[in-house]
Amino acid sequence: MCGIAGLYYPQTPKPVDPARIRAMADVQAHRGPDGSGLWTAPGVGLGHRRLSIIDLTGSPQPMASADGALTVTYNGEIYNFADLRAELQARGAVFVTSGDTEVLLHGWAAWGPAMLERLNGMFAFALHDARRQCLFLARDRLGVKPLHYVELSDGAVAFASELKGVLAHPLVRRDPDIRAVEDYMAFGYVPDDACIVAGVKKLAAGHSLLIERGRPVPAPSRWWGVDFSNRATGSAKALEEELVALMRGAVRSRMVSDVPLGAFLSGGVDSSAVVALMAEASGRAVKTCTIGFDEVGHDERSHAAQIAERFATDHRERVVAADDFALIDTLVAAFDEPFADASALATYRVCELAREQVTVALSGDGADEAMAGYRRYKFQAAEERVRGLLPEHLRTRVFGALGRAYPKADWAPRAFRAKTTLLALAENGAEAYARAVGVTTPALRAALFSDTAKQALGGHRAEDRYVRAMRDAPARDALDRAQYADFQHWLPGDILTKTDRTSMAIGLEAREPLLDYRLVEFAATLPVSMRLRGGQGKWLMKRSMERYLPKDILYRPKMGFVTPVSAWFRGPLADEAARLAKSRVLGGMFDPAAIARLAADHRSGRADHGRTLWQLVMLERAMERLFG
Known part of the structure; x- marks a missing residue:
């Protein structure tokens, strides 16, 4: 590397x-x-x-x-x-x-x-x-x-x-x-077809x-692209065995190294599967590492410890504070372009921990994209079923009216936050999914950008790349199209950029066996029911891993790295949010009064703008570093 x-x-x-x-x-x-x-x-x-x-x-x-x-x-x-x-x-x-x-x-x-x-x-x-x-x-x-x-x-x-x-x-x-700034504000990263x-x-x-x-x-x-237009045939059992063989081969091929090698272990399905297959292939204890958080709701150390014990790994863990925002400038230097996936903080810390003992670490990245593991795929599939029940003109009128009338309740339990879903049902599937993968909505971006910036954008809209990708996808189904678009944009722009920059910042090589191209090509041919069934993503993968992993690991709710940025901007970073309205580097692109309202509404609890405020902080730091 x-x-x-x-x-x-x-x-x-x-x-x-x-x-x-x-x-x-x-x-x-x-x-x-x-x-x-x-x-x-x-x-x-x-x-x-x-x-x-x-x-x-x-x-x-x-x-x-x-x-x-x-x-x-x-x-x-x-x-x-x-x-x-x-x-x-x-x-x-x-x-x-x-x-x-x-x-x-x-x-x-x-x-x-x-x-x-x-x-x-x-x-x-x-x-x-x-x-x-x-x-x-x-x-x-x-x-x-x-x-x-x-x-x-x-x-x-x-x-x-x-x-x-x-x-x-x-x-x-x-x-x-400025078009890359629009793209970044939409998605939280600058896609690979753009540059700041x-x-x-x-x-x-x-x-x-x-x-x-x-x-x-x-x-x-x-010279290569993932193709969802073909479907594998065979029984679930036969496909399961083929999947296990591909995963096993992918892991073993990535264990070749002349320097110490280990694995990231979060306790989730993907990293646990990689560690299980590494343990099967290795003649010595696999070195694993886990980052824990000082907030109980975000701490997966107990699940990681369960896997470490099951496979007798040489396991290390470290607890980091939930307010670990001191890394901001380190991350800005590592990423160059603005990057607002706040889980980069935790990813950097786990790479830092791994590097103390190994030079190569295997990760579980890629399985969610390949096997349909994200919750948004489940919502997209359900919404497409509803869209299919009503004519487009009626659906647009009914759900559009309901969505506009329904209050925006960021503070309410998830079950009562229906505004986004209603508005999504009023749109076609590609438009809705493009918004679902985003951070800051087109309406909020329009409110934040200055008149000068809007004119300079010349009609450029970040979501259009997703709409085009889904429209042109070699695919049979709405789920295929969503996954295809994520392979084009989300995976390289967010997930792989995050892992590459945080690992390379400290001289650690990260390898992603679940992104072996043969495994990805195979997963793209799986019938939809083998990827998403009964509201359960990665269905065939989880079933295939039952021989290795306990069911409470396989079927527990997905957690992932969660960084409490919303709480930060009502606490230790509240003044930082308010200061953004006076930023010299943001002033030409954004309306200072709109930023001030955004920060005030968030601080008071009237709305949750934590992720957008985090975007603005990271954008300001990156712009200062790049353009002075």
Whole structure:
């Protein structure tokens, strides 16, 4: 696991200053504290920061082929590299290292861009081919590893793992993109098809970019996407056995490491399943770690301890305060772009705990998206059934009127907060789901944005990307479409960004076995009833894990990392919320009076705007850091 950076001149092969490449790489030193390297040639420069995991001393980067024609800088892990190595050796390739990096060089020589289809792993890499006079950038299927790039005024393309890497180049203009601010305020993160710095792009998950000398920089090409349009056949028992085999294989392939390895253990279904399969495959006690909270309603330590005892893991836990907001500036520095998923606080702490003993940790990320584990999928499915009972014109009129008349009762028990559901039923499924995954509603954003910002947005609306994704999804069912859209946006933009930045901030490699692409492809073919049944998400996965895990773990209500931001803004951060109305960096984009009302209404208890206030705090800190 590493950080990469580089420059490429597609038109005129200008000299590349090695110091510039080094600066772009070294600003990402946290991603690779074990070593650094750089390589330059006319018109190209590649930089690397290394976190040593496989072949600790024998695979320095950037790495060149024996004849010097190919050079690669690479971030990630290729889990099937041993099989690919054997296949390439059978074709005559001669390897001089024992790691996975060299597989990329020989793989490109043998198969070119088609090599990507053979890779099973998480990765972002840049490969220069002197013979073909090109630079090839690629990102893994699900977007586990990041890659940013930008076209500069001197004709170069600069790229780096993190935004701070490209910003280290002096020719990158630092202008905010108001459309990305709209996207962030809608979802709590800047999606992968946007960037807070205008002109900077992120290579999307499952995409590659081939830049050839003498030609304009093209649009990226998609080389993989999840497909929900096919359905698996067979009995529940047969599909269950296939699922277990895929999960077992995914976990075992991610346990290959030349450094200490462990797992995050929350006590939920996903991390418990990963630990169970690790224990089955390991000849020694699995190292596990858990973060607990000093608020009983948010503390899962007892569930994690139950799993740790069941599988005799080497278990460690740590309690953190519920008001652990001292990490704000640390997170702002780690994420670069504004990021408002408050569970990043807990994720950082559990990575910090893991890093004290291990360099690699397996997580349970991805199962909710692949197996339909989120509660919102259940609501979406139920709402779609209701939508199917009434003609659209009647449904829009009836539920729209009821929703507008129903009071907004943030303070009431969940069963009595029907306004959102009624308004959702008045919309089509895609529009409703796009709002369901959001944080701040379009109406509230419109009230907060200044007139200048609204004009600059030019009609751009964050939810439209979700509507398009669901409309164009290769899918059969409304649940398929919701999951597909989450794979396009939520998973890479929120979940995987959170895990990558928090783990890499302290030099820890996180691996996600439940996002093995073969497992994801299989899950996408499952009949809806095998994913969501009787209001129970991840139905087949839970059933398949009954042989490993107790039912009180499998079927207890989902908790997850919960950070009490609403309480913070009525307590220790109340003054911080009020101060936002006077913020210099927010003033041009937002109406100060509207922010003041928002903070006052929240503090008094008239409304719950905790998540939106958290968004504004994180946005302000990020904007100050990026744009001064």
